[in-house]
Amino acid sequence: PQTIYLADYTPPAFLVGPVTLTFRLDPEKTRVISKIEFRPNPASQSDTFFLHGENLTLIRAAIDGQEVTPELSAQGLTCAVPDRPFTWEAEVEIAPAANTALEGLYMSNGMYCTQCEAEGFRKITYYPDRPDVMAPFTVRIEGREKIMLSNGNPAGRGDGWAEWHDPWPKPAYLFALVAGDLVNHPDRFTTKSGREVELNIWVRPGDEDKCAFGMEALKKSMTWDEETYGREYDLDVFNIVAVDDFNMGAMENKGLNIFNSSCVLASPETSTDANFERIEAIIAHEYFHNWTGNRITCRDWFQLCLKEGLTVFRDAQFTADMRSAPVKRIEDAIMLRGRQFREDNGPLAHPVRPDSFVEINNFYTATVYEKGAELIGMLKTLFGHDEYYKALDLYFQRHDGDAATIEDWLKVFEDATGRDLTQFKRWYEQAGTPRLSISDDFSNGTYTLTFKQETPPTPGQPQKDPRVIPIAVGLLNPNGDEVVPTTVLEMTQAEQSFAFDGLASRPTPSILRDFSAPVILEHKTDNATRAFLLANDTDPFNRWQAGRDLVLDTLLRMIRQGDAPDSAYLDALHRLIRDDTQDPAFRALALGLPPQDELAQLIHDAGAVPDPQAIWEATETLKQARAEAFQDTATRLYAQYQVTDPYRPSAEQAAARRLANAALGIINRLDGGALAQRQFDGADNMTQQLAALSALISAGKGDAAVARFYDQWKHDRLVIDKWFAIQIQNAAPQDAAPRTKDLTQHPDFTIRNPNRFRSVLGALAGNSAGFHHASGAGYALLADQLVALDPVNPQTTARMCTAFETWARYDATRQAHARAALERILATPDLSRDTTEMVTRILG
Ligand code: HT7
Ligand code: ZN
Numbered sequence: 001p002q003t004i005y006l007a008d009y010t011p012p013a014f015l016v017g018p019v020t021l022t023f024r025l026d027p028e029k030t031r032v033i034s035k036i037e038f039r040p041n042p043a044s045q046s047d048t049f050f051l052h053g054e055n056l057t058l059i060r061a062a063i064d065g066q067e068v069t070p071e072l073s074a075q076g077l078t079c080a081v082p083d084r085p086f087t088w089e090a091e092v093e094i095a096p097a098a099n100t101a102l103e104g105l106y107m108s109n110g111m112y113c114t115q116c117e118a119e120g121f122r123k124i125t126y127y128p129d130r131p132d133v134m135a136p137f138t139v140r141i142e143g144r145e146k147i148m149l150s151n152g153n154p155a156g157r158g159d160g161w162a163e164w165h166d167p168w169p170k171p172a173y174l175f176a177l178v179a180g181d182l183v184n185h186p187d188r189f190t191t192k193s194g195r196e197v198e199l200n201i202w203v204r205p206g207d208e209d210k211c212a213f214g215m216e217a218l219k220k221s222m223t224w225d226e227e228t229y230g231r232e233y234d235l236d237v238f239n240i241v242a243v244d245d246f247n248m249g250a251m252e253n254k255g256l257n258i259f260n261s262s263c264v265l266a267s268p269e270t271s272t273d274a275n276f277e278r279i280e281a282i283i284a285h286e287y288f289h290n291w292t293g294n295r296i297t298c299r300d301w302f303q304l305c306l307k308e309g310l311t312v313f314r315d316a317q318f319t320a321d322m323r324s325a326p327v328k329r330i331e332d333a334i335m336l337r338g339r340q341f342r343e344d345n346g347p348l349a350h351p352v353r354p355d356s357f358v359e360i361n362n363f364y365t366a367t368v369y370e371k372g373a374e375l376i377g378m379l380k381t382l383f384g385h386d387e388y389y390k391a392l393d394l395y396f397q398r399h400d401g402d403a404a405t406i407e408d409w410l411k412v413f414e415d416a417t418g419r420d421l422t423q424f425k426r427w428y429e430q431a432g433t434p435r436l437s438i439s440d441d442f443s444n445g446t447y448t449l450t451f452k453q454e455t456p457p458t459p460g461q462p463q464k465d466p467r468v469i470p471i472a473v474g475l476l477n478p479n480g481d482e483v484v485p486t487t488v489l490e491m492t493q494a495e496q497s498f499a500f501d502g503l504a505s506r507p508t509p510s511i512l513r514d515f516s517a518p519v520i521l522e523h524k525t526d527n528a529t530r531a532f533l534l535a536n537d538t539d540p541f542n543r544w545q546a547g548r549d550l551v552l553d554t555l556l557r558m559i560r561q562g563d564a565p566d567s568a569y570l571d572a573l574h575r576l577i578r579d580d581t582q583d584p585a586f587r588a589l590a591l592g593l594p595p596q597d598e599l600a601q602l603i604h605d606a607g608a609v610p611d612p613q614a615i616w617e618a619t620e621t622l623k624q625a626r627a628e629a630f631q632d633t634a635t636r637l638y639a640q641y642q643v644t645d646p647y648r649p650s651a652e653q654a655a656a657r658r659l660a661n662a663a664l665g666i667i668n669r670l671d672g673g674a675l676a677q678r679q680f681d682g683a684d685n686m687t688q689q690l691a692a693l694s695a696l697i698s699a700g701k702g703d704a705a706v707a708r709f710y711d712q713w714k715h716d717r718l719v720i721d722k723w724f725a726i727q728i729q730n731a732a733p734q735d736a737a738p739r740t741k742d743l744t745q746h747p748d749f750t751i752r753n754p755n756r757f758r759s760v761l762g763a764l765a766g767n768s769a770g771f772h773h774a775s776g777a778g779y780a781l782l783a784d785q786l787v788a789l790d791p792v793n794p795q796t797t798a799r800m801c802t803a804f805e806t807w808a809r810y811d812a813t814r815q816a817h818a819r820a821a822l823e824r825i826l827a828t829p830d831l832s833r834d835t836t837e838m839v840t841r842i843l844g
Contacts, residue, residue: 001833006302006355012128013046014038016135017085021125023105025112025143025179027097030105031059032125034092036135039085049081051088052122052129055104059091061126077126092125099123100752100792108245109204111180112145113258115251118301118360121172132299132403134169145179147202151254153236166254168234169401171297176253178202178241185211189222191232197222201264202241210265213276213649214240214283221284224318229392231291240264240283244717247754247795248364250282252289259286262718262755268647268685270719273657275686276649280322285315291396299403301360305352305428306409308364309372316373323651326540327585333515333541336374338595340366341433341520345601346805347844349431349458353406358837361795367431374518375427381470381488381516382424383417391416423492426467431458434467437522442506447475449489449509450497453519459844466494472516472539475500475507480536486513508532513539527553531572540586547573547590551622555599558618560608565625573626578633584641585655591626591662593619596768597806604809611811616733616769627669634666638675647685654687661691665698673699680705690722697730720748721759728763728770736770737777744785751789754796761785765803772810776817779804783821786835787828794832801825801838808844819843 017037024031040047053076061068061079064086070079081088099106104123105114114120122129139150142161151174152166182202189197199218201211218240225231235255246260263282266275292314293307320328343349343366350363352372357363380388395412402408406428410421432455441448451471455464469491475484484507489498500507508529512521530553533546550573554566577587596619600610627634641660643653668676676695683689693709696702706727713719724743731739743749743760751757761782765771771778782803790797807818825831826839 001358001836003356003358004360006300006353009300009302010046011043012041012130012133013044013048013050014081014128015041016128016133019135019137020140021137022140023142023177025096025141025145025148027107028095030094030096030112032092032094034088034090034125034127036088036127037085038081038088040083047083048078050076050078050128051126052076052119053092053126054122055094056123056126057093058126059093060089061091062089063087065089076122090126094124101794102245102247102754103795105177106245108243109180111178111182111204111243112143113178113180113241113243114176114253115247115258116175116253117173117251118364119173121175124175127172129172130300131171131173131297134171134297134401134403136169137164137166137175139164139166139177141177141179143179145181147182147184148177148179149202149239149241149256150177151175151256153255166235168254168295170254170294171403174252174254174294174297176251176256176258178243178256178258181205182241183208185215187215187219189219189233189238191222192226193232195233195236197233197235198237200237200239202239203261203265204242204244207242207261207265210267210270213266214264214279217280217283218287220280220322221287221318224284224321225288225291225314228317228321229291229314229389229396231288231396233290234295238287240286244755245753247793250286252286252293254290254294257286259283260755262721265718266649268649270686270713270716271649272687272690272722273649273654277319277323277654281315281319284318285311288314288318295401296396296399297403299405301357301363302353302355303405304360304363305368305372305375306404306406308369309352309374310376312369312373313376316377324583324585324655326544327583327589327651327655329514329541330544330586330589332370334592334595336366336370336518337598340370340518342597342601342806343367343802344371344431344433344458345456345605347459347808347842348802348805348838351429351431351461353428355429359798359834361834362798362837371518378427378468378470378517379413379424381472382468382490383413383419387417423466424468426465430455430464430467431461432456432464434464434469434517434519435522436469436471436512436517436519438509438511438524440509442503445501445503447500447503447507447509448497449473449500449511450495451489451491452495453491454494459841466492468492469517469519471511472513473498474510474513474537474539475503476510476533476536477503477507478505480532482538483507486539488516510537510539510542512542512545514541515545525549527566527568531568534572534576534590544586544589547576548594552594552599552602555594555615555618555622556602558621559599559603559611559614565622570625570629574630574633577630577637580640583655584659585651588655588658588662591659591666593622600768600772600806600809609811610809612769612772613733613774623665624669627666630666631670634663638663638667657687657691661687664691664695668695668699673701677701677705686719686722690726694726694730697727702727702730714748717753717755721755724749724756725759725763728760729767731767731770733767733769733773734775736764736767737773737775737781740764740778741781744781751785751792754793757785757789757793757796758800761800761803765800771803772814774813776814776821779807779814779817779821783824786825790825790828790832790835791830794834797832798834798838801835801842804839804842807842 020035022033070077103120141148148162150164155163155165184200187199242261250259471489530546537543550569557563603610641656680692
């Protein structure tokens with residue numbers, strides 16, 4: 001397959017004026033008639049007229065009304081055209097019902113829908129399918145469907161047809177069409193300048209009662225973007241549609257967002273607190289794209305982080321404002337370390353702005369999204385609140401209507417702040433997570449912190465240059481009082497010292513407060529200092545981090561040396577969870593254990609070979625020790641944090657349930673599932689029911705509850721996804737692959753639905769000791785399923801291959817099993833470009 005390079009960018013040869021599309025819908029033979037105004041681009045050297053097009057049957061084509069016969073290839077067409085503006089017309093035929101890849105126009109439960117990002121529009125009609133070609137669209141849909149939607153504002157409808165007009169020039173990846181037997185949950189919003197906007201969430205009949213929360217989230221997002229960034233909505237209608245078969249979470253098509261139903265439908269009975277929080281964040285994310293992505297889009301797909309990093313940063317700010325800022329930051333750091341650091345450390349490492357790709361769909365990664373968001377956060381930390389918003393105002397003013405680049409973005413910050421960002425740009429260009437080691441010194445009242453940064457080599461990048469790292473630091477005196485409040489140190493060199501004068505005694509440093517940079521801190525400190533910070537640090541993130549460092553230390557000593565669980569850790573944690581002045585959500589977070597995959601990475605980084613079984617056993621031993629040490633406290637917390645008010649998905653109620661369910665997890669190890677059974681029997685919401693089911697399965701008492709749960713929820717696809725996943729997540733290492741295999745034979749399992757596939761095979765990949773079991777059964781099973789899925793849905797297959805990205809960490813036996821599985825996938829005839837690229841990179 002062909003590699004595409006950022007360095008090879010050239011402007012489009014032709015620019016596009018108004019686009020008119022007519023769709024004559026039919027599951028097997030949809031006709032798409034396009035009429036497009038083209039004009040030569042004076043900024044281009046080329047006069048080659050090339051239109052992308054894949055899997056299209058061309059019926060006819062004409063230029064200025066004269067029939068033409070273009071030259072067709074598997075990628076598109078070329079045609080001789082006049083050296084002046086002209087009108088292109090084409091009619092093509094496509095088969096939405098046969099489209100299982102879920103890119104382009106496809107069908108889900110009898111409903112037509114589209115997914116065009118990144119390069120799906122070329123599966124709908126011939127077009128210059130690149131983000132720097134922008135045009136206003138008018139769309140006519142002809143069909144028998146009750147509801148027929150496209151981007152922009154409604155422009156008319158009659159018997160068997162509907163028309164839409166989107167006045168905002170947009171790239172083809174933001175095109176959308178939906179048609180089906182849908183019902184809506186309507187509402188209205190008045191923007192700050194007085195525009196009346198009609199809001200709708202469109203769902204399948206029967207799902208109407210699951211839209212209210214999403215609608216509230218949408219209105220909150222609209223208000224927040226006006227108040228925080230001054231960004232107002234710009235059409236008369238904002239439509240959201242829920243679709244069951246969808247490759248990712250949601251899509252920000254202009255005025256017509258399409259959502260995976262799991263990311264919009266919510267009710268207390270069927271959704272957990274975590275589901276509600278995620279839905280609120282995704283609705284916000286897609287809405288915020290209207291400015292960061294749609295009004296200002298990307299010049300090319302290498303610039304993906306320009307819209308995704310910024311929009312993730314904006315949705316994180318929103319969640320922090322709506323809920324608890326410290327809890328959001330801690331959760332984001334857990335996620336970043338679990339997914340992005342793992343990516344940065346392995347064969348799939350790539351810069352936030354990659355410089356080459358084979359298949360762009362493989363670059364919708366944690367690095368582009370989450371690390372991309374961290375870079376925005378660092379700019380805000382370096383420049384401060386006022387300068388950040390000044391730069392953002394300039395960005396919106398200067399680039400509205402543009403297809404922009406990272407260079408444009410950084411130039412805006414340079415112009416707004418007067419600072420040079422040449423060095424900062426390395427964050428966009430260099431892959432890998434910097435490791436920051438620290439030493440300190442105290443003499444004559446001066447405390448000196450010395451930092452050293454080093455980034456290990458990554459594929460194709462053996463050498464790294466030092467980056468600008470904002471290190472937020474505070475200093476505490478021995479009484480636990482803060483003697484130096486949070487100060488942002490700006491590290492620019494490979495090694496650099498910072499001094500603090502006038503201190504009466506040697507302080508305890510609190511370093512990288514609020515996780516001020518996406519780096520790995522190598523701080524050789526002792527457990528007494530960690531316990532001190534856990535008790536005294538004023539920065540909530542670092543207080544949580546101190547607890548995390550303590551548990552990592554004890555777990556690593558248990559794994560490496562067979563030590564018993566550390567009593568200093570148990571005491572410090574016990575003190576914290578007993579303290580009712582502390583936020584219950586924070587205490588629940590402190591009770592969380594580090595992911596087993598992260599422990600494996602730490603062991604690997606220290607030069608040893610991780611044993612997933614030993615990691616699992618140590619984790620189980622520690623859970624048992626905590627249960628024995630915290631039993632009485634857990635019993636009290638469980639009772640005290642029961643929510644008696646009617647269910648609300650509020651941050652407060654969710655925090656109480658989270659702590660009570662953490663307590664349940666503790667008690668469950670000692671009472672053989674008795675309390676979990678009571679909670680399961682009495683649960684009136686999914687958060688409580690699922691937590692109890694999980695506890696029952698862990699206690700080995702889950703069979704009856706698993707059967708009852710299925711019986712209760714077999715009509716609800718999204719709940720049954722949870723049912724599949726929870727059985728695999730809670731399976732012991734030797735049972736995980738066999739259990740998964742059984743579940744793939746369940747009549748409700750299908751590889752056609754990405755949510756279902758992920759709920760089963762994704763759960764296996766997430767069960768670290770189970771997936772990496774020495775038998776190789778986990779690897780073989782996933783390979784079997786990926787081979788079956790690839791011809792149906794290459795995008796989801798390729799994403800799921802990331803389960804293998806850590807294979808080279810493990811021992812020779814596991815490596816041999818993993819390599820055999822990967823080579824078997826690669827040897828599959830007609831393997832997609834998506835999966836070929838991923839497996840090739842993973843094999844290295
Ligand atoms: N911009 C979107 C990314 C996307 C996508 C979404 C659904 C299905 C396929 C997709 N390919 C790319 C989602 C977002 O970041 O908001
Ligand atoms: Zn996005």
